């Protein structure tokens with residue numbers, strides 16, 4: 001069941017271990033659809049490990065984790081196709097241009113996204129840098145590109161691991177602005193869809 005009735009993410013007794021180290025020790029949380037949810041904790045608290053379990057880069061070692069109503073242990077591939085990820089460590093491809101990094105993401109997802117890539121470059125304020133290589137970008141620009149890349153597949157859920165760490169106030173504001181626009185658009189789509197459902201209801 002993947003309807004809006006189930007939480008976007010739900011963890012019960014979630015455990016993540018790396019050998020002897022228990023990085024996540026049985027946590028419970030639920031994230032509603034349309035909600036902006038954050039993890040707070042000191043370095044090493046297990047925030048990244050939790051997010052990696054959500055986006056399928058780390059195994060779930062105990063408890064339950066459901067993402068978009070799907071079991072994270074058994075439905076990694078489908079979950080990956082429906083979510084977007086901004087990792088803590090930037091992993092842009094330095095061999096490719098800014099635009100090509102977005103094109104490759106569309107290829108990875110097996111979608112055609114030409115018009116969408118132009119839109120994403122514009123909303124990330126990167127249209128003038130589309131032919132640059134990531135290493136020629138400032139830290140804030142790289143972050144904005146990572147967020148744009150996470151949105152290529154029009155994800156239902158976006159997981160961002162410290163999207164503004166190390167950025168100056170101006171770049172931080174630009175990133176939050178990008179996320180605000182994304183949330184407003186999602187809210188609009190949700191409202192339109194709910195209205196559509198209401199009209200179809202007997």
Ligand SMILES: Nc1ncnc2c1ncn2[C@@H]1O[C@H](COP(=O)(O)OP(=O)(O)OP(=O)(O)O)[C@@H](O)[C@H]1O
Pocket residue numbers: 018021022023041042043044045046047048049050088
């Ligand atoms: N690949 C790994 N192999 C072994 N141990 C790991 C691995 N990744 C994380 N850990 C350990 O798991 C624990 C939690 O790390 P994690 O990266 O989840 O913390 P965090 O809350 O994201 O910290 P930070 O604020 O520094 O990003 C730490 O003790 C870390 O050393």
Ligand SMILES: [Mg+2]
Pocket residue numbers: 047048049088161
């Ligand atoms: Mg982390």
